[in-house]
Amino acid sequence: xxxxxxxxxxxxxxxxxxxxxxxxxxxxxxxxxxxxxxxxxxxxxxxxxxxxxxxxxxxxxxxxxxxxxxxxxxxxxxxxxxxxxxxxxxxxxxxxxxxxxxxxxxxxxxxxxxxxxxxxxxxxxxxxxxxxxxxxxxxxxxxxxxxxxxxxxxxxxxxxxxxxxxxxxxxxxxxxxxxxxxxxxxxxxxxxxxxxxxxxxxxxxxxxxxxxxxxxxxxxxxxxxxxxxxxxxxxxxxxxxxxxxxxxxxxxxxxxxxxxxxxxxxxxxxxxxxxxxxxxxxxxxxxxxxxxxxxxxxxxxxxxxxxxxxxxxxxxxxxxxxxxxxxxxxxxxxxxxxxxxxxxxxxxxxxxxxxxxxxxxxxxxxxxxxxxxxxxxxxxxxxxxxxxxxxxxxxxxxxxxxxxxxxxxxxxxxxxxxxxxxxxxxxxxxxxxxxxxxxxxxxxxxxxxxxxxxxxxxxxxxxxxxxxxxxxxxxxxxxxxxxxxxxxxxxxxxxxxxxxxxxxxxxxxxxx
Amino acid sequence: xxxxxxxxxxxxxxxxxxxxxxxxxxxxxxxxxxxxxxxxxxxxxxxxxxxxxxxxxxxxxxxxxxxxxxxxxxxxxxxxxxxxx
Numbered sequence: 001x002x003x004x005x006x007x008x009x010x011x012x013x014x015x016x017x018x019x020x021x022x023x024x025x026x027x028x029x030x031x032x033x034x035x036x037x038x039x040x041x042x043x044x045x046x047x048x049x050x051x052x053x054x055x056x057x058x059x060x061x062x063x064x065x066x067x068x069x070x071x072x073x074x075x076x077x078x079x080x081x082x083x084x085x086x087x088x089x090x091x092x093x094x095x096x097x098x099x100x101x102x103x104x105x106x107x108x109x110x111x112x113x114x115x116x117x118x119x120x121x122x123x124x125x126x127x128x129x130x131x132x133x134x135x136x137x138x139x140x141x142x143x144x145x146x147x148x149x150x151x152x153x154x155x156x157x158x159x160x161x162x163x164x165x166x167x168x169x170x171x172x173x174x175x176x177x178x179x180x181x182x183x184x185x186x187x188x189x190x191x192x193x194x195x196x197x198x199x200x201x202x203x204x205x206x207x208x209x210x211x212x213x214x215x216x217x218x219x220x221x222x223x224x225x226x227x228x229x230x231x232x233x234x235x236x237x238x239x240x241x242x243x244x245x246x247x248x249x250x251x252x253x254x255x256x257x258x259x260x261x262x263x264x265x266x267x268x269x270x271x272x273x274x275x276x277x278x279x280x281x282x283x284x285x286x287x288x289x290x291x292x293x294x295x296x297x298x299x300x301x302x303x304x305x306x307x308x309x310x311x312x313x314x315x316x317x318x319x320x321x322x323x324x325x326x327x328x329x330x331x332x333x334x335x336x337x338x339x340x341x342x343x344x345x346x347x348x349x350x351x352x353x354x355x356x357x358x359x360x361x362x363x364x365x366x367x368x369x370x371x372x373x374x375x376x377x378x379x380x381x382x383x384x385x386x387x388x389x390x391x392x393x394x395x396x397x398x399x400x401x402x403x404x405x406x407x408x409x410x411x412x413x414x415x416x417x418x419x420x421x422x423x424x425x426x427x428x429x430x431x432x433x434x435x436x437x438x439x440x441x442x443x444x445x446x447x448x449x450x451x452x453x454x455x456x457x458x459x460x461x462x463x464x465x466x467x468x469x470x471x472x473x474x475x476x477x478x479x480x481x482x483x484x485x486x487x488x489x490x491x492x493x494x495x496x497x498x499x500x501x502x503x504x505x506x507x508x509x510x511x512x
Numbered sequence: 513x514x515x516x517x518x519x520x521x522x523x524x525x526x527x528x529x530x531x532x533x534x535x536x537x538x539x540x541x542x543x544x545x546x547x548x549x550x551x552x553x554x555x556x557x558x559x560x561x562x563x564x565x566x567x568x569x570x571x572x573x574x575x576x577x578x579x580x581x582x583x584x585x586x587x588x589x590x591x592x593x594x595x596x597x
Contacts, residue, residue, distance in 0.1 A: 076568065079568070079569065079572065082572040082573060082576065083549035083550070083552075083572060085576070086546070086572075086575065086576050086579045087545075087546045087549050087550070089579075089583060090542050090543075090545065090546045090579075090583065093542055093583060093586060093587065093590075094542065097590075098526065101524050101525075101526055102526065104524055105524040105526070213564075218563065218564040219563060219564035219565045220561075220564035221564070222564075223564070223566075234558055234566040234568065235556050235557060235558055235566055235568045236552065236556045241552055241553065241556070244552055245550060245552050248550075249550060271594065272591045272594065275587040275591055276584075276587050276591070278583070278587070279580065279583035279584040279586065279587035280580055280583075280584060281580075282545075282576045282577075282579040282580040282583065283576065283577070283580050285576045286573060286576050286577070289569075289572065289573040289576065290573070293565070293569060293573075296569075
C-alpha cells in the first residue's frame with residue numbers, strides 16, 4: 001500500500017531522469033563523434049554547470065552512504081571527510097587553473113597527455129593512465145553499493161520474498177539504461193542529470209536535518225543513546241588524531257588526481273570560471289557534513305535502528321528517511337540517493353574510457369582517426385560500468401568506504417607525475433617511475449599486512465597502519481606517497497647532477 | 513574546439529601576474545582555512561555546544577562556510593590579477 005506509493009514516485013522520477021539523460025545530447029549541441037565533444041562536453045561549461053559537474057564528483061554514494069555509515073559504525077574519525085572537502089578545493093585553486101592552461105596551450109584532453117609530453121615517455125604515460133583507470137574501479141563499485149542500499153530497503157519493504165534477486169535485477173536494468181544514455185550523450189548527459197540529482201539531494205538533506213532532530217529530541221538525545229564507538233563519540237579519540245589528519249590531507253590531495261575530476265576541470269570554458277566554481281565548492285561540503293551527522297542522529301531513533309538491524313549498516317541513511325517521512329518523500333529521497341550513485345558512475349566510466357582510448361591504445365594505433373577514437377571510448381565506457389558491476393557481485397563489501405580509500409592509496413602514487421610535473425622542470429622519468437613502483441608496492445603490501453597480519457581481519461577492513469605511540473594510526477596512503485616523493489625528488493636531483501648540462505628539450509607539441 | 517591536435521596556442525601565459533602584495537594576500541586567503549582544518553587538536557573539544565552538537569562537529573561544518581568565503585576572495589583576486597575579459 002504505502003510502499004507502492006514509494007515505488008511509484010521513485011519510478012516516475014527515474015523515467016524523468018532517463019528522459020533528461022537522452023535529451024541532453026542536444027544540449028549545447030556539438031559533434032558527438034568527436035572525443036572532446038563527447039568526453040569534455042566541448043569544453044564549454046560555465047561556472048554553474050562546472051560547479052554541478054565537479055560537485056557531482058564529490059557528492060556521490062561516498063557522501064550519501066559510505067561516510068554516514070562509517071561515522072555510525074566507527075565514530076568520529078570518519079568526520080575527516082569534512083576537513084577533506086574544505087582543503088581539497090584549496091589544492092584545486094592552486095593546481096587546476098595551471099593544468100587547465102597547460103592543457104589548453106598544448107591541446108591536451110587528459111592529464112596523461114601532459115605526462116606523455118613532459119617526460120617524453122610512452123611507458124610512464126601508460127603506467128599513469130592504467131593507475132588512474134584502476135583507482136576509479138573501486139570508486140565506481142562504491143557507487144553501486146550505494147544504489148544497492150537504496151534498492152534493498154525499498155524492495156525489502158515491498159515484497160515478502162525474493163527481495164535480493166529483484167534488487168540485483170533492478171540494478172542491472174538501471175545500468176543498461178545508464179550505459180545507453182552515456183553512450184549517446186557523453187558528459188552532457190552527466191552534467192544535465194547532475195543538476196536534477198543535486199536539487200533532490202539538497203532538498204532531502206535540509207528536510208531531514210531540520211525535522212529528524214525534532215522527532216528524536218535533538219542531538220543531545222542521540223549522543224545519550226550511543227554505545228561507545230571505537231574512534232570516539234562526541235569528540236575524536238586521541239589515539240586516532242594522526243589517522244584523522246592523514247586521512248583528510250591525503251584525501252584532499254587525491255581528489256584532483258582522479259581522472260574524472262580532471263575531466264570535469266578540463267570541460268570548463270575558462271580559468272576564471274573554473275576558479276569561481278572551485279571557490280564555492282566547499283559549500284557542497286556542508287551537505288556532506290550534515291549527512292555524516294545522520295550517523296549520530298540515528299542513535300536517537302529506535303525505529304530506524306530496527307531497520308538497520310534488518311538491512312545492514314550500509315542502509316543507514318535510507319533507513320532513517322524511511323522511518324520518518326511520508327511515502328512520496330521517501331520515493332523522492334531514495335531516487336536522489338540512487339541517481340547520486342548513477343551519475344558519478346557515469347562520469348567515472350567516461351574518464352576511464354577516455355584514458356584507455358587516448359593514452360593506452362592510441363600510442364600503438366597511430367592511424368586511428370577521430371571517429372574511431374570517440375566510438376571506441378563510448379564502448380569502453382560501457383565495459384567499465386559492467387566491470388564495476390561484476391566487481392560488486394563477486395566481492396562482498398564488508399565496509400563500503402574502504403573501497404574508496406584503497407583507491408586513494410593507488411591514485412596518490414600519480415601525484416609526482418601529475419601535480420609535481422605542473423611546476424617542476426627537472427623531474428626525470430626514471431625517478432618518477434621508480435617512485436611510483438615503490439609507492440604502489442609499499443601501499444599494497446602495508447594494506448595486506450595491516451589487515452591480515454596486524455589486525456587479522458578476514459577482508460580489507462582498515463586503511464590504517466598501526467605504529468606504536470606517538471604515531472599510532474596512519475593512513476597507508478601517506479606512508480606510500482612519502483616514499484614515492486622522496487624517490488622521485490632525490491632521484492631527479494641526483495640524475496640532474498650527473499648530467500653535464502641541462503639538455504635543451506626540443507619543443508614537443510601535442511601528444512600524438 | 514576543432515583545433516588540430518598538434519596546434520599549440522602560444523597566447524596562453526603560464527606566469528602568475530600581479531604584485532607581490534597581491535600574491536601574499538592570495539597565499540594567506542588559501543592557507544588560513546587549510547591550516548585551521550589541519551590542526552585538529554584546535555577543534556577536538558566538547559564545548560561550547562550548538563543544537564546539542566559538540567564543538568568538534570559543528571565547528572568543522574561552519575568552518576566550511578568560512579573556507580568558501582576565503583577561497584572566493586582568493587578567486588576574485590586571482591581573476592583580477594589575470595586581467596583580460
